[in-house]
Amino acid sequence: MPTAIAVTSDDLVLPAPDRHTPGAALMHPPEQHDLESALAGTSALLERHGHLVALVPPWLPRSTVQRLHTVRAILETDRIALLDIDLPPLGTALLARQLRQLSVCDFSPGIIASAARLLSHYIYAGALLGSVAKLDRVRVPVGLGSHARSWSPSAQFAVLAHPTPHLAKLGASGGGRGGAHGGSQRAGSQHGGSRSGSPGGSRGSSYGAAPVLPAGPDFATHLTFARGQLASDWVAAELGPAWQVQGVMENPLPAASPAWWGTPKLVEFAAGIPDLSVLYQLVASVRREQCRWCGLELIGDRCGFCAAPLTAPPPSAATPANTGRSRP
Numbered sequence: 001m002p003t004a005i006a007v008t009s010d011d012l013v014l015p016a017p018d019r020h021t022p023g024a025a026l027m028h029p030p031e032q033h034d035l036e037s038a039l040a041g042t043s044a045l046l047e048r049h050g051h052l053v054a055l056v057p058p059w060l061p062r063s064t065v066q067r068l069h070t071v072r073a074i075l076e077t078d079r080i081a082l083l084d085i086d087l088p089p090l091g092t093a094l095l096a097r098q099l100r101q102l103s104v105c106d107f108s109p110g111i112i113a114s115a116a117r118l119l120s121h122y123i124y125a126g127a128l129l130g131s132v133a134k135l136d137r138v139r140v141p142v143g144l145g146s147h148a149r150s151w152s153p154s155a156q157f158a159v160l161a162h163p164t165p166h167l168a169k170l171g172a173s174g175g176g177r178g179g180a181h182g183g184s185q186r187a188g189s190q191h192g193g194s195r196s197g198s199p200g201g202s203r204g205s206s207y208g209a210a211p212v213l214p215a216g217p218d219f220a221t222h223l224t225f226a227r228g229q230l231a232s233d234w235v236a237a238e239l240g241p242a243w244q245v246q247g248v249m250e251n252p253l254p255a256a257s258p259a260w261w262g263t264p265k266l267v268e269f270a271a272g273i274p275d276l277s278v279l280y281q282l283v284a285s286v287r288r289e290q291c292r293w294c295g296l297e298l299i300g301d302r303c304g305f306c307a308a309p310l311t312a313p314p315p316s317a318a319t320p321a322n323t324g325r326s327r328p
Helices: 035-049 062-075 089-102 109-120 144-149 234-243 257-261 276-284
Strands: 004-007 052-056 080-084 124-129 156-162 166-170 222-227 247-250 266-272
Touching: 004 035, 004 089, 035 052, 035 062, 052 062, 052 089, 052 109, 062 080, 080 109, 089 109, 089 124, 089 222, 089 257, 089 266, 089 276, 109 276, 124 234, 124 257, 156 234, 222 234, 234 247, 234 266, 257 266
Parallel strands: 004 052, 052 080, 222 247
Antiparallel strands: 124 156, 124 266, 156 166, 222 266
């Protein structure tokens, strides 16, 4: 059986792209399942699949994270990987689906777990927001001008949280036009409406300038979006074509999205590689190593199961060097 890929709520399970992709396992929060049920369910997953890889984003409630670690500790198993993945909710769901796709390939559980960090770099996650007044400054820098303009009832903002933070104010209809894929071209001046060109590395548009759409991926992607309380077709009608995506799919909004983005007035989106053959080649092209602690295969610089680094840390500077002389 393939390695089980687990998420913490069913709204993070995107539809399978084909009949070969397995579903995701659910690690229920404490308010839904008691500890005894969680232990029994996890034990059954390990017996059936051998190994379990669970995504643990930082926006999960502390009680849910504690439950995951408690279950792993009580079972005293090294076959559960709890991966810290810092993506918005819809981006997390997209990454989980990619791992589900890879789980049916001939990769070992250690490779599947450590591939999550690699694949997350190729996910473009953002949202169209009606307000950035409560957007966390750590996630996306928000200037005072954007904060002030976000109080306007017609304001809309294109925000990219990953892989590179970007914020641009759009027109009242959410209409920034122009290419946002590949090279750079300057946008014309703004007179009422919004007209944008391809990004040239800017983190956002300055006051009075035309909005610059977030830089899109330079590889083939599909775009998934989910509507909150914002009536706009901008993501599918303008961002998708500007990013030259190969397909667009709408999905229900994850329950955690309004809190993550700081407003229920949003349309969240995430673009990623849809093709299993491309995902496979991407992971297979990375040099494989053996974890010096648990012995599992890994790619990158850290084991997904035991979190041990690939190489031993340097000796502490406080440790006296061995001079080779005997003590008197």
